[in-house]
Amino acid sequence: MQTNREPEPQLAFAVTTSARPSPRELARAHCLAGETGYRYVPRTHRSLAGMAADERLTGLIVVERGNFSLWVAGRCLRYHPNMAKLRLLALEQGKHDILVDALQLKLGDRVLDCTCGLGADAIVAACKVGATGRVRTLEASPLLALLVERGMACYVIDDPPALVPAMRRVEVLNADYADYLRCEADNAWDVVYFDPMFSETIADAQGLDLVRYLARGGSPSPADLGEARRVARRRVVMKDRRPGYALARLGFAKVEEGRRVCYGALPAW
Ligand SMILES: C[S@@+](CC[C@H](N)C(=O)[O-])C[C@H]1O[C@@H](n2cnc3c(N)ncnc32)[C@H](O)[C@@H]1O
Known part of the structure; x- marks a missing residue:
């Protein structure tokens, strides 16, 4: 993909993993952080809401098995083809x-x-x-x-x-x-x-x-x-x-x- 991607300027996001990440998920999360410019934040047994509060984040990019989701204030978005x-x-x-x-x-x-x-x-x-x-x-x-x-x-x-x-x-x-x-x-x-x-x-x-x-x-x-x-x-x-x-x-x-x-x-x- 061609890209002019930069971190969303007004939104503080970071990359993390599911609660119990496999080594593969961890590696993918580090890779995604490197590719996107969003910083990687280790999950360390915290809830997503707790992490967002601790780290003063608007939202999180959560690497999961197979893909990732976007999380903001208790709401979660995964890709779907919609209509x-x-x-x-x-x-x-x-x-x-x-x-x-x-x-x-x-x-x-x-x-x-x-x-x-x-x-x-x-x-x-x-x-x-x-x-x-x-x-x-x-x-x-x-x-x-x-x-x-x-x-x-x-x-x-x-x-x-x-x-x-x-x-x-x-x-x-x-x-x-x-x-x-x-x-x-x-x-x-x-x-x-x-x-x-x-x-x-x-x-x-x-x-x-x-x-x-x-x-x-x-x-x-x-x-x-x-x-x-x-x-x-x-x-x-x-x-x-x-x-x-x-x-x-x-x-x-x-x-x-x-x-x-x-x-x-x-x-x-
Ligand atoms: C109404 S949605 C489009 C829905 C789409 N047709 C579909 O089938 O899912 C409009 C999208 O255009 C994007 N957008 C708005 N202004 C834009 C711009 N100047 N350049 C590129 N994308 C833009 C918005 O971020 C939003 O995701």
């Missing part, structure tokens, strides 16, 4: 997926997803564009990018069969789309996609959902969208809550509407 599982099952049954329709995806397409989150949209796109296509997803939060990148690399599930191959093909990059787009070549991707965290979404859920706690807020600026249109060969697509005030404000034409969300498109330059 991607049900959406791939629906696609297998020949049903429409509103994102696939909005992006007009076909086999072999190159998709740049600027807002990874837990990567469910990126997995659906990777399934639709197949092994000859390409999906790269950008995530501004180093912790979320780390969780999703490692999670997608090792998560195991048999059903639906297309899920694991699709998630293994997604390239996760810890980057801010504003910086990334400015350095990307003209027409490098067929479609560029945004699913921003609008401020009301964050306020609604703060304290309830670790993804929303760690996520970056805000929506793309007109200048970001100008860069996205230069980088896209076909179209730039953004998701919004219905009725689509942000889409209208940023000049998108509405192309798909669901029960709660809608999608708008801007043509490439």
Whole structure:
């Protein structure tokens, strides 16, 4: 994975292990601390809450058997493919997926997803564009990018069969789309996609959902969208809550509407 990863500036995190770590887990925790720049803190029989208080930490990256979890104030987040599982099952049954329709995806397409989150949209796109296509997803939060990148690399599930191959093909990059787009070549991707965290979404859920706690807020600026249109060969697509005030404000034409969300498109330059 390419990375510009640095410890999350405003959040004090450290790497630790489960309560009774195996030698392998200990080695993985030291390795993860070295790779990410978060310091390693030995567990020494403490509860996670006790450790966070002792060490004045916001949260912990807890290395466990097989993978790791993020812990903040009694809440724990492990990687999971979220709605991607049900959406791939629906696609297998020949049903429409509103994102696939909005992006007009076909086999072999190159998709740049600027807002990874837990990567469910990126997995659906990777399934639709197949092994000859390409999906790269950008995530501004180093912790979320780390969780999703490692999670997608090792998560195991048999059903639906297309899920694991699709998630293994997604390239996760810890980057801010504003910086990334400015350095990307003209027409490098067929479609560029945004699913921003609008401020009301964050306020609604703060304290309830670790993804929303760690996520970056805000929506793309007109200048970001100008860069996205230069980088896209076909179209730039953004998701919004219905009725689509942000889409209208940023000049998108509405192309798909669901029960709660809608999608708008801007043509490439
Ligand atoms: C609503 S979530 C995306 C959900 C995603 N579509 C999915 O299927 O799981 C938005 C994500 O975009 C990330 N984000 C916000 N601003 C960003 C930026 N400037 N660059 C990269 N990622 C950003 C947030 O941290 C958050 O994780």
